[in-house]
Amino acid sequence: MNTNERDHVIEVTDLRRVYGGGGREFEAVRGVTFSVGRGEIFALLGTNGAGKTSTVELIEGLAPATGGRVRVLGHDPYTERAAVRPRIGVMLQEGGFPSELTVAETARMWAGCTSGARPADQVLDRAGLAHRSGVRVKQLSGGEKRRLDLALALLGDPEVLFLDEPTTGLDVEGRRSTWELVRELRDGGTTVLLTTHYLEEAESLADRLAILHEGRVATVGTPAEVTASQPSHVSFELPDGYFPGDLPPLPELGVSGHETAGRRIRLRTGDLQRTATALLVWAERARVELRGLDVRSASLEEAFLRISRDAVAHSTDAPTQTAKTRKARTRGTAA
Structure with a gap:
């Protein structure tokens, strides 16, 4: 592993993802590039349809990239999944746990599928669910289910943690306690890639962030750098x-x-x-x-809205330009 791979736990270069085929392709990720350093909290922001989920799925190794390059801990997360999976933790938007199992049973079941899993009671306590260990999953509130999602993502004591909308459904106290836990993980050396719709969350947690728009990176930097542009x-x-x-x-x-x-x-x-x-x-x-x-000072919300508006305005000419390029290529091919 070279020095750059040690410093940059996640490297994304000109990443592309296309859905569909046969003339009905949709390019959800259009040349995204960024890197995440070891022990850094990095937030991906964007409106619905900006390409956040598609990008994160490629970094997690859940699907192959159409183009570009992804490295996690120095490995391709899709083709070298066996080398990456034991070292990462993933918190999806919805876990889909068996509803009849208790919280403790769910954690033990998940631990049985996790390499080097920590004791289930430890992660439940860390996520604030120890007092609910005997409750069936179907009886949990939405916020408690999110805490269970987080607890299970921590079972393997991951070097890299992916958090997809981690505080959705949590009350104010639950959100703040989750933020504190994420900061503790970061301070312990865990690298965190976070997606969220809560701009206050990104502003409070992220060391750096990227704002995506229509599958492209509109801006990247620290929260202070992004807001300073406004x-x-x-x-x-x-x-x-x-x-x-x-x-x-x-x-x-x-x-x-x-x-x-x-x-x-x-x-x-x-x-x-x-x-x-x-x-x-x-x-x-x-x-x-x-x-x-x-x-x-300008808030991250103001910067986000302004950057999104500017990106929309800039992209209004893109379809015309794309069409012209496509016609030119067609003419060239025909020739």
Whole structure:
């Protein structure tokens, strides 16, 4: 194993996946490239149909890639599945457990199919299900079933853990406890690949993330890097007798744009500290109060929505271009 494979536990290069055939092909994954380092939590985000599940299935080795390259722990997860499977844990969106078995029976059954499985009671306790070990699976709540999914994914003490929507159905307390467990796993050296629709979850957990759109990577980076690409905001109520034109020249404050709603003004800025400081200095000198002052950086949700909108706008010309390319290739073949 070379140095790059030790550093990058997951490597995805120009990954492609096509469904169907006979002229009815659908390309769900269109040249996705990213890597995940050892002991890193990496989140895959995207709207429905963005290609998250198709991408993760290829990385887990559940299907062969149509094109490109995947390596997990230095191996092809599909053709070298025997070398990869004992070292990974997979939490699917839905486990599909026998409903009549108890939680403990389900864990013991799963342990019998897992190489080097930890004691079932240990993983149930770690997932917060020890007190429900004697309850039948069909009697569990949706959130408790998700905890059982997580417990079984941890049976083999995996080096790489795949979490597909891990906190769906959990209440606030359950979600927070799951986050803490995932962080503990990361701090212990486990590499985690996470898909989630909860942007707060990705922002809180992920060391890095990628946003997919229509089978392609729209952006990749740390949550801070992704949100930094979007403007921050400062909003407040204009002092009595003042209007937007009475403020210092907005460009000099680093303001790129603004909106007003009645007496309230909202400024967009790429330099939050500069803008906020200049406004406070101005208010102090003018002896006025900026009522309802709200200063905040862009959120991951704002960045996600903006990136998705930009990707949609950019892709509107793609069908025409694709059609032109296809016609050109057809003409070339015919010639």
